[in-house]
Structure formats: structure tokens, C-alpha cells
Amino acid sequence: MTGRFAGSKGRWLAASLTLLAGVALLQQQLLVRRPPRLLSVAVQPIRSGAAALDVTFSRPMDRATVAESPLAPRYPHRWFGQQNRMRLLMESGEPVSGSVRLDLRGQDLRRLPMKPQSLWWDPRPFLLAVAPEDDGERLLMRLRDGRWRPLMPAQQRILQVEPLGDGRGVAVVGDDAELTQQVLLRRVDQRSLSGVSSGLGDPALGALETLESGSLLFVHLSANQRGDLLIQLGGFEPGSDRIWILEQGSDRRRLAFEASGALRLLPDGTGLVLPSFEGLELLSLEAKPGAAPRQTLPGSREVKAFCSGSGRALLVRHWPDYRRSVELVIPGRPPRQVWLGEAGVMAAACDNGGEHLWLVLREAGQQARDRLLLLDAQGRTLLKRSLENWRLSSGAELDFDPVSNQLLTVVRRPGEDDGRVALINGRTLNLTVLDQPAVLARWLPAGGAWAARTRGPR
Template sequence: MKQRLLMVMLMAGAAVLAQQQLLMRRAPRLVRLMPQQVQSGAAALDLQFSRPMNRASVSDATRLEPNLAHRWMGETTPLRMVIDSDVVLKAPIALSLAGADQRALMLEKQQWWWDPRPWLIATRPVEGGEQVQLQNRSGDWIAISQVWPAIPSVVPLGNGRGIAMVRRDQNGTEQVWLAQMTTNSTASTLPELGPPTVNSRKPLFRGEVLFAHLSSNLNGDLLVQSGGFRPGSDQALLVQADGKRQQLALKPSGPMQLLPAGGGVVMPVYDGLTLRALRKSEQKPQILPGSRELGAFCGASGRAVLIRHWPDYRRSIELVVPGQAPKQLHLGDQAVLGVSCDHRGQRIWAVLGRWEQQRGNHELVLLGEDGQVKRRMQLNPWTLKAGSPIQWNPATNQLLMTLTQANQNDARAGLIDADNLQIIKVINDNISEAQWLNAG
């Protein structure tokens, strides 16, 4: 009996060893491609392999078409390919993948396609109310939401895998909905690339509220501030990308914004702005006193652009660098209608406006981090729609703005070159507001 048991154990051990040897000699495989929302380049892609890879070998053997400047990061797996920040993408990228693992076994050569360019989404007036729609590459519009009486707020998730929306009914009450999406920005054949598709569309919580404010970060987390019908019913709900929910014990004096990289939130209080961690920490909140509002985050650098309101009704634009006092870039009597910045906080765009002869006169200005005006352009006959954002996208180096004209109720989506400030295209379709949805 003992001999038979010993024989069985020896055979099992031999089988395990044989299996290990077989696996060790097996060629490495690409497990999956994962687009990443990094802030240090035009676009980034993580490549997960079945075994640790030789980064230098993969870098030398892999080819891109078009031949774009890029770099490889990581030690084993995943490896990250980052397209340089000064590259402007105008078409999908063909990725001819090859290379060896750390045992010098070769990866089977294979072809993939990747399109890091963002998607244009817009709230559009339709029969019966409004609807959130996405424009595909051919210019056709695809419905994302149902038709609702009004949609006062839309926030794309930072990872590109969903869109949060606020639905308002005829009585003025609101409800928060989330459309979860599957992205199609990587594929083995070019025809498989396409816009994201809606998996589900449902309310985030039961019941209606008096108001709701939304914010998302690059991880895909969503912050929902809402207020109910009873005193003290205000709440701040953090819905993480994995679906977990957390009630935040915060009492802001206005809308909060999640930090792009996650982990924190910028919260307005009555005497300024505070930066707080989302998890309990012994570290005291950082506070920036004064009548300021957050204009835009500049992701990779940790910088941000603020708009400051002065008692004499002037407005200033400030660049906040971690560990330093705010740097004033602009001060004047013009209204600061919107701001945006690049990843490093080296280019800051602002729309300045004043009323002249009963109509708005809006000017788009490009500032350097030293406050020097690099370029300016009058938007006439267009104006930036009040309350709409200015959004810059690194993949295409374009600004997206919601533009209106005098005596017109409907707006248009305007694409503007971020360097020379020339209008590339005004899409001739009626919208209420336009935004970018990242390619996830």
C-alpha cells in the first residue's frame, strides 16, 4: 500500500515538473491591451503578457504606423507604451507587435489597431426634450440616453467607460443616471474599431432630488452631490469605478471636484478652497483663502488654474503649483468665462469677455506659465455659451467649446487648434452642450 502511494506521488510530481517545463518553453502571449488615461503624453497603452517580457526587445521589434514618437515604460509585464506629448493623432495607429520574453522566447508577431482619439458627446434638443448623443467618426449621431424633458448636467467618466447624466422632469426635480459603456478603442482588425456601446442605463439611486452635481476622475470614479426635499438631506456619494459606494462626511459650500489622479477632492468652503483626502487621514486639509473658484486641472504636474474674484469686480487667473503660492497670470476687468490647461500647466487657455453695444465680445487667449500672452483671437461672430466648459484633449491637441451666436437659441460644437487658436470646424448640428469622452 505504501509503495503504491509513493508511486502515485512520484508520478504526480513528475507530471507537475513536466507541465512546468512545457510552460517554460511555451512562447509568451499577449493577454490584453488596456488604454490608459495618463497625463504625461498624448496617449498611453498598457500591454499585459502571459510572462515577464524583455522591454528592450519589445521596443526594438515593435513597429507603429504611422511612425510616431513614443517610449516604453515598465520592467516586465505590463509594459506601457506612451505616445509623446507633442504628437497630434489624426487616425488610428497600427501596432505590429513583436519581441522576446526574459527567457529569450519570441512572441508571435501580431497586428493590432488602436484609436486613442476622444469621442464627441453632446446634449441635443430633440422632439420631446433633450437627449445625450455621441458622434461617430463619420459624423452620425448615436443615442446614449433616453429622451428626457431636460438634461442640465452631463459628466463623462474619466476612464471613458460611462457617462453620468442628470435628468430633470417638468416639475424641476432631478434624478441621476449612469450609462455604463464598453469601449472599442483597440481591435485586431481596423473595422472592429468604433465608438463605445452602452451596456446598461439606470438611475444611480432611487428617488428624485432637488439638485445634483457630478464630478469624475481619470480612474472612472464618480462623485455625486445631491440635495433632497428635507433640510439636512444633502449628501456626497462616491461611486468608485469598481461599483463600490462610499458616503463622504463633507460639508462643502459649493460644487466639489475630484482630483484627476484620484485620492482627493477640491472642496469650496466659505473662506476659500480646501484640498482634502477622500480617505480618513491625519494630514490636515490644505486651504487656499479668498474668493476663488477652480477653473481646470493640469493633470501630470498636479497644477491647477483658478479664477479669483476681487472686491472691485476685477477677475484674475492664477496658476497653482504644488508647494508654491498661486501665481497670477492675468488681472483685468473682463469676465473670465472659462479656462483650460495642458498636462504640464505650461499652456493655459482662457475666454475673456465684456459687453459692447448690447452684445457679448469674447476673446480666446493662450497664456504661458509665466503669464505672457502667446496668442489671442476674437471669437466673433461666436461666443462661448454661458456655463459651458473649455476642454483640451492631448490626443488631437484641440479645444472643444460650445459656441453660440447673437439672437440664436441653439449652440454648436466648435473645434479649435490649441496652438494657433484658429477654428478648425464648427459642427452644424444643434446642441445644448458638447464635451469630450475619452477613448477608454
């Protein structure tokens, strides 16, 4: 009796295992025959061209078939990557004047085609300006239709504007008449990427956060393209200096560095530039005091601009005879001098590849005229022009936008108090001065992501 029961139990177990194996085999065959799907697309802030998208599929794809996806208008672009993660890189050169449509298609490695998916993408950044008002200064954003939207309450003065490199926010340093400074961060919800044409639009404003506030001697901000924000501040008390970083908009981490000047985060998020009494030091964000030797560039130098897609940078070196030189720093090579003279270097910028450099020089004398130079990476002058009746405002930068191939700055006429927002064509150096009065101006990069609504088995 016991033997018959054991035998029937064994047969039942074997049948069950056979059934489960059959179900698993059937499911496997169904999944094998299932076509690939588009899972997500995100604006990629770290780029070497004009703009980029990161695309994720459910299966490894044949890149050659994905590269056949139409882009309208037809801007020059290339596809990189392999397996199920790829990147569309829009090449620099032709300015992008509006939104583009990407019709994604392609086949996986088994030659199964995916269902086409259309996406709309506007890679253009938003223009930020600090505008003077009756009650102080206010940070404004120019919308796509040309209107200006306030981003923060008015401050007595706004000393610095630092957009996050992923486009998800902008930080400012403001102060009042009581010597109280504060660091405010306005979160921004970008809508530069959508699965429907009507989904594109101006950013929605998120929370307004106070990151620091108090009687401070100085505050300096620096951001990288990953969205990290470094805050360097010091009070009136000895030993009150602090440096901390808000990593990708979430975790706050204290950094144990001692600097003799303003710290600058590297664009790719791998480290920072640390001014010291010996020169400029390059070190990792994970470095600990005494853990590893630092890379040091001796001399009296300051960082003027990063060429964000190539690891290159523009430095200004101050010489004992009061001359100044501009150096192009290329990883693994000694600095290359691209300009030397007695004029003041008011601002500098470079494109993402470090192949085109722009300088604003101010000659000494009563006129103190500003002139703009376009140089190549070897230091050869490609073009120059005078700003004539305009000159850069105090504290103004040259902020380069690879999407439109434009430089953003603030200029004013001698004798006038208020500056104006100005755009400079990167190719022709033509100057366009807007009506908007401003103290500072920066670009806020485009951002955003799209994800499939349903995610079944892959």
C-alpha cells in the first residue's frame, strides 16, 4: 500500500515538473518572439556636441538600424553605444532654432523590429537674467514666447547665479543691507522632451529651498553637468569656513579641503580645481587629505572657462611684469599659451571641444574699450571686433551655448548704471543687445526625460 502511494506521488511530482518546464519553455519562446521596445529617453547633459539624448531599449539593438531613425529638421547627428543603451549626439556647427522630432525605430540583434515611437525634443537652453527693480534685484527666466518669468523673490543684491548642469534648478547667492547672505535653490521641472508635440513647454517651478543663511563673509557656488552643487562659504569667525556639496540634488556631503580661492567643480563630475598658494591643484571629490598626491599646476593662475565636452579648460596666468596670458589646458599636456599681452582679460569661453576660444579684452587708458577675439586651439586669431559703445558689465561672464552657437553676457554703455542682456554670435561675433536690463546672465540647460508607461517582461 505504501509502495503504491509513493509511486503515485512520484509520478505526480514528475508530471508537475514536466508541466512547469513546459510552461517555462513556452514563456521563453514567447519572450524570444516578442519585439524589442523603447523603455526610456533622457536628455544627456554631459556631451561633446551641441546636444545629446540617452536611449534605453528592452533588448540589445542593431545600432545601424537605430541610426536610420529620422530626425526632423535634419540636423547633423551620430549614434553611439551598443547593447540596449545608445546615445544620439547632435553635432556642433549648425545652430538649432527650435524643437526637433525624432522617429525612433530599429531592429534588435535577432532582426525583430521595434514599434516606432515619435518623440519631440527642444534642446535649447533658457536664458536667465538678474534684473534690477525698485526693491532690489530679481532672477528672471525668459520663456519661449519671449516673456520673462520671476523665479525667486527680490533680493537686495544677487551676487552669483549658478544653474545646475542637468537643468533641474538654479542657485543664487543674495545679500541684504544687514550683511546677511543666503543661498537659495529654485527647483525646476523641465519639459524639453515629450512623447507628444503638445507636451513641450516652459519649465514648471518647483520648491524654493534655503540652503544657507546668516552673517557670512563670502559665499561661492560651483555646479557640474551631473547636477551637483558645491557651496563654499566662510563667516567672520576664525575657522568658520565650510565646503559642502549637494550631490545631484539630494545628499549633502561635507568636504575637508583648504583652499586659498574659489573652488570649481569639473564639468564631468570627476573632481574639482582647488586654488592653493602653490598654484592650481586638480583632485578627486573622493580624495582624503594625504591619501594621494595631487596634480599641481604652479604659478598665479585662475580658471576662466571649461571646455565641457573635452576635459580642456582656459586659464589666465598673471606674470610679475603685470602682463597676462591665456592658456589652453589639454589633459596630459603642458598648458598651451594662446594669447599674451597687457590688456585685461575680462572674460573667456570655449566650445565643448576646445577648438574655438573667445576672449573679451580691455585695453588700458581713458577709453578702456573692449574688444572680442575668436581664436583657434593653436592661438591663431580667426576674427576680432570692437564692442564700440558697449563694454562688459562688472562681474559679467561669457556663457557659451553649443545649441545655438551663441555667447551670453551683460554689457553696458559707459556712464550708465544698468547693463543689458547681450548675445554674441559665435561665428561672426555680431552683437545683439536685448532691451532687458540686467546685472548678470546665464544659460539654464535643457533637461527632461521620457519613459514608457508600461513595462512588461523584457
